[in-house]
Amino acid sequence: MNELRISGFGGQGVIRCGYIIGKTAALFDNKHATLTQSFGPEARGSACSAQVLIDDKPIRYPYVSVPDTVVAMSQEAYDKFGRDITDDGTLLIDEDLVKPGEVTGNRKLYAVPATRLAEQIGNRIVANIVMLGFFTAVTGLISGEAAREALPSSVPERFVDLNMKAFEEGFEYGLVATGKAVEGKKAALDAE
Amino acid sequence: MTKEATLEPELSHPMDDLLRMDRIPHIWCPTCGLGTVVTAFASAIEKLQLGLDDITVVSGIGCTGRVAGYVKIDSFHTTHGRAIPFATGLHLANPKLKTVVISGDGDLISIGGNHFIHAARRNVDLTVICVNNFIYAMTGGQVAPTTPLTANASTMPYGNFEQPFSIPYLADSCGAVYVARWSALHVRRLVTAIAEAIAKPGFSVVEVISPCSTLYSRRNRLGSGLDLMRFYHDNCEIKHGADTRELAIGFQEKITVGKFIDRDRPTFVESMNNWYGKVFGDEYEPYEGSVK
């Protein structure tokens, strides 16, 4: 079983990001995936997170215990959730928004300028989807094909193209970051 | 007794078709205004030539709440204060039915006050006949949200010091499309008002000032029911179109009656259909009820 926490500040779309990860795993990768979210009284701002469990077997206990993968898209979220991770866990951050400090144990840290890349392709609102692409390429917990299938029905219709582009942007960045591709979009796609 | 003995069983009453004769005699006190209200309601249905299968009555709890039990149409005797929301559900599931709420001032304006104002705001297509006797009668004469200042009630044993609601003002402020007030003495005008209110699409309110000799009158030493009727005769002033801010009722003071509000505003269902028609275009099939 994999236990993930996707965190950031309210309004960044981290819950949506977690939702698409879960949906991809459950509907298109034929796994079991349970999403829960932390509800606070605030609608925006403050650290918020989505938790996803992914397993080949049915999931019983619905909450994350100690996550093996943590995505942090804000400093506050990183400070709050960044240390609550297994010893050999994987941390993914938006490098422009999070200063990670020292990463201890066998933990691996991967950084992507998700918000900056999103701005470059036209709208910072898709930073969460850039992160989704990056997460997919880096962790392999969901497959790229499945995520591409899940995306169109998970975002507003008029933003499908923008979101697909954002996903590819993050995905490619992830392939390069993990050495699965050398450079460029084509190389990245060929490598997959 | 002798009168009863001489009645032939085959004799019929003109209102037989509308009344559940197997439930008569009713529980109301002699000189209560509710008999007049039921008669006026029946006459209004007749006047409108409505089929008795096309109309339904919902009542709450209290003396007036018992109306639903005596009319021979589909009728619902619900919980205290909830006649309007119950009727809202009934109406929305089948908007083709004429849904009439007949209940008292305590039921509709106190415990059911929140429902009253919101149904008016939404303009749910209901007719509300609110029988106002200024007191909680069935429970024994407690103060009501309509009890005039200084009037005596069992829970205001030294006289009422709370400001009462003026029902027409409340209904008007909340958006009712038809608002009238008559007394149990104004039978002919009451029939017309009820008929107009039923015919009017939207939330319509007819307040009926009604004598309660057993409790309101007795506690306040106002004489018999007949004396109250005489009081209405001498003190009701007909003023159609009166400003609803001027309709407060003081203890044994003049009562302004008349038709105060008659305006047009889309009903809840019309608004829903208009709006969804705009939003969804041809994909939206106008709602006409949950059951085809």
Add this chain to the structure above:
Amino acid sequence: MTADPKGVLTGAHYLDGDHAAAEGALAAGCRFLAGYPITPSTEVAERFAARIPKVGGCFIQMEDELGSMAAILGAAWAGAKSMTVTSGPGFSLMMENLGLGIMMEVPTVLINVQRGGPSTGLPTLPGQADIMQARWGSHGDYEIIAVAPSSPQEAFDYMIMAFNFSEKYRVPTLVMMDECVGHMTEKIVIPEPEEIEIVPRKYYDGPKEDYLPYNVDTDMIPWMVKAGDGYRFHTTGLTHDERGYPVMNAECQDKLVNRLLDKIRSRVDEIVVLEEDQIEGADTVVISYGISSRVAIPAIEQARADGMKVGSLRMVTVWPFPENRIRDLAQKIGKFVVVELNCGQMYYEVERAAAGNAETLLVPHAGGWVHDSEDIYQAIKGGER
């Protein structure tokens, strides 16, 4: 009869329990929802409000829960399949007209997405402490049917089950969900409409002049008619006779109340749905429902791996209580372990039915989270003979 395809979103979806419940209602043919916003149940109403214009039906956000419950009874009498949805504080307000629904024998469905209580309690966190309120919350003697889903898929499935119960037995039926299930997102599969079995309303079709709204046959369940069908019937929350007319005496009360009770009590075995696992030969049986039944599984599996003989009895229907089954099991096993997100509610029912023949142990939890599997494991282990 099978489902009206208009409301059925056939296919695989990734939905939370609240949304899945709304889909279950639409698939069951529900076309009227009156509700009032309250965390964590609001998403049911939101989904219904979004979907209903194109399915064909009506959603209304009422001024409060008192009105919501009243409106769905009115709608049912006009022929609609109706429902409302709420959480603890709203559930308390709905108790008033839940009683009217029981008295008038109205088929309708009420979801309670339970949160921590009492009072405002924990709006965004789970609890199962309304289970006794579901049974006894409205005044007077009555019997009720309630189901408890433990996943979004079950939220969908059990909504259909709840509507079918309500139509079959003419009783408001409760879906006792909780915040965890309501806000948990998982895969749900919605079948084809023709695979969804729907119990139609028991409408009267005899001669009009013979119709009595509360006349019953040996099945104790009266035939229904709709307002506007020309029967010119009367119904009331007062104690009433076959005609629906108020009768204020002990004799009529005895007849009516006992029929309302017996129409459910005489069918407990027909209504009750239990999921039993490895009960045969078990020393300990874990009893649970809703989210707690899910959380109990890892503890049960661990205990079995350690060589203990542990059975599981999961209550799909939480009311009526499976009296006979518990009584019978108590003769054969050593111990019941009751797992619920409260400080002892169903536990007392189990203890009562066990009648001293088996030990009954509670794994309590005041709510706000789900049980730790370890606590359940220890309770199973603690009483092992």
